[in-house]
Amino acid sequence: MSDFNSKLNSNFGYLFETELLEEIEKVGTYKTVSKNEIIIDIEDYINAMPLLLNGAIKILREDEKGDELVLYYLEKGDTCAITLSCCMGQTKSKIRAVAETDVSLIMLPKEKMTAWLSTYKSWQSFILQSYHNRVEELLQAVDTIAFLKMDERLFKYLKDKAMVNSNDELTTTHKQISDDLHTSRVVVSRLLKKLENDGKIKLFRNSIKVLEL
Incomplete structure (x- = not known):
């Protein structure tokens, strides 16, 4: 079993159907990123969505002066719902994703996103849960700043x-x-x-x- 396949099954084998895991392995691109490296930058057009296999990613916003603010972190087993939203809406990224640690991830082509929503119930549940988690974290970030x-x-x-x-x-x-x-x-x-x-x-x-x- 390859390292890619092993990490994919370890992180997502209990979530996704065998057929979906096989599709992810077929179309996904395995990638490693060093600590502090930018994975997605503001104003980038996003052509792929990350599934995090190991490590942590810091999600930031930037103001007009170029100053940054941490919104939340992604950990292994997570994806970024904002990235998915940009993929589906064909809009530029409004966040910066930076490797908090050395990370390994799978980049999934955006054309598969909507197709899998209608094909695999596990993918639909995973994406909806990801949206829920990211909204909760954004609310916590707002509460932290405000209160x-x-x-x-x-x-x-x-x-x-x-x-x-x-x-x-x-x-x-x-x-x-x-x-x-x-x-x-x-x-x-x-x-x-x-x-x-x-x-x-x-x-x-x-x-x-x-x-x-």
Whole structure:
């Protein structure tokens, strides 16, 4: 069994019919992406939809000044409903997808998307559930921005990042965090020190350990 076939069955064998798995293996393109590499950029025309086999992907929005804001993360077994929407509507991408870790994925050609919706019940259920999950995550992102204080936003961000990386010690910089949260590095540095004093994190030279998950 190939690595592609093994990972496909491991992640989606319990979800999809055998016939659909065979189609995915036939038309899908197996791809590996290095950490921090852009997978889909804003204004790209999307010709394929990703199925994530391993690792995590960060989904971001960008304002008119070029500043970014993290919306949510995709983990193994996920797909991006916004990508699917762009595929079906033949519109340009409104998000940027960046590899949070080294990832492996399958890129599926967009012409198969609607065909499989009417052919395979498991695919239809998977896509509907994906839409539901992404909407929930977008609502959480809105709630976080609207209702949480910045120190609470920062701590939630660190916990989410630790979860998708499966590691409570994060290798990151204050500048990277401030970019993701759309705030200043000075604010991030001050609040990280506050979180450390509260016993929630431990700061090191080039990393942050999350003590409360």
